[in-house]
Amino acid sequence: MDLLIRSTPAEVAAEAADIVQHYANAGATLGLATGSTPVALYQELIARHKRGEVSFARSRAFLLDEYLGLNPEHEQSYYSTIRREFTSHVDFRDELVKSPTGTAADPATAAATYDKAIRDAGGVDMQLLGIGANGHIGFNEPSSSLQSRTRVITLHPQTVHDNARFFDTKEEVPRFALTQGLGTISEARHLLLLATGSNKASAVQAMAEGPLSAHCPASILQMHPHATVILDEAAASRLEDREYYLYADQNRL
Numbered sequence: 001m002d003l004l005i006r007s008t009p010a011e012v013a014a015e016a017a018d019i020v021q022h023y024a025n026a027g028a029t030l031g032l033a034t035g036s037t038p039v040a041l042y043q044e045l046i047a048r049h050k051r052g053e054v055s056f057a058r059s060r061a062f063l064l065d066e067y068l069g070l071n072p073e074h075e076q077s078y079y080s081t082i083r084r085e086f087t088s089h090v091d092f093r094d095e096l097v098k099s100p101t102g103t104a105a106d107p108a109t110a111a112a113t114y115d116k117a118i119r120d121a122g123g124v125d126m127q128l129l130g131i132g133a134n135g136h137i138g139f140n141e142p143s144s145s146l147q148s149r150t151r152v153i154t155l156h157p158q159t160v161h162d163n164a165r166f167f168d169t170k171e172e173v174p175r176f177a178l179t180q181g182l183g184t185i186s187e188a189r190h191l192l193l194l195a196t197g198s199n200k201a202s203a204v205q206a207m208a209e210g211p212l213s214a215h216c217p218a219s220i221l222q223m224h225p226h227a228t229v230i231l232d233e234a235a236a237s238r239l240e241d242r243e244y245y246l247y248a249d250q251n252r253l
């Protein structure tokens with residue numbers, strides 16, 4: 001795992017944009033994430049696209065997850081969110097931006113179909129990830145099997161609480177979601193996890209320095225041959241080996 005520590009969220013976004021730009025210009029299959037963390041990255045990519053520096057015309061995308069029961073047209077569905085915050089502002093072909101079907105009559109089958117669609121597309125080249133305050137990636141909550149596939153998940157009460165800010169009332173926040181599993185995510189060839197803010201510091205420490213454990217699903221990155229983690233100082237503040245990570249970042253062969 002490469003741990004890159006930057007001073008500010010803006011520097012995290014710029015560093016991540018360099019990586020995404022490289023993949024997009026090569027026509028790669030991108031795994032996209034929603035949530036607050038990647039918004040600055042998406043804004044940076046939109047700005048670079050307008051300057052002609054990055055094109056998504058040859059890329060396709062798979063989202064990590066989707067709320068169960070929300071219509072795609074609902075403004076808080078991840079189908080809508082990724083279009084509003086990113087893909088509709090660049091040259092992504094809309095029909096190639098895929099997400100799990102949150103309104104499927106048979107969610108378990110929809111989950112398996114989505115997992116297969118990723119494989120059939122040749123897999124994900126670069127998967128963008130955020131991390132929950134409880135260590136989740138995608139919606140793989142603590143206790144998720146480290147080999148899990150795309151499936152229905154019961155959202156942790158903390159996740160429901162964290163996501164309530166996007167809804168008018170707490171009652172409206174979905175209690176279930178479809179999420180790529182940890183096994184599914186692990187098959188992406190490059191994982192790029194971003195974390196900013198002190199509320200992520202404990203989860204980041206557990207991910208990078210704690211045991212490999214279903215209790216911290218993000219710790220699966222420890223098993224991945226190509227994982228890049230970009231943190232701001234606040235998210236990195238509880239790392240015990242912070243000095244080494246800075247040194248290694250500045251001293252690469």
Ligand code: PGA
Pocket residue numbers: 034035036037038129130131132133136137138
């Ligand atoms: P956030 O969510 O970017 O909104 O903090 C991250 C996550 O829960 O994966």
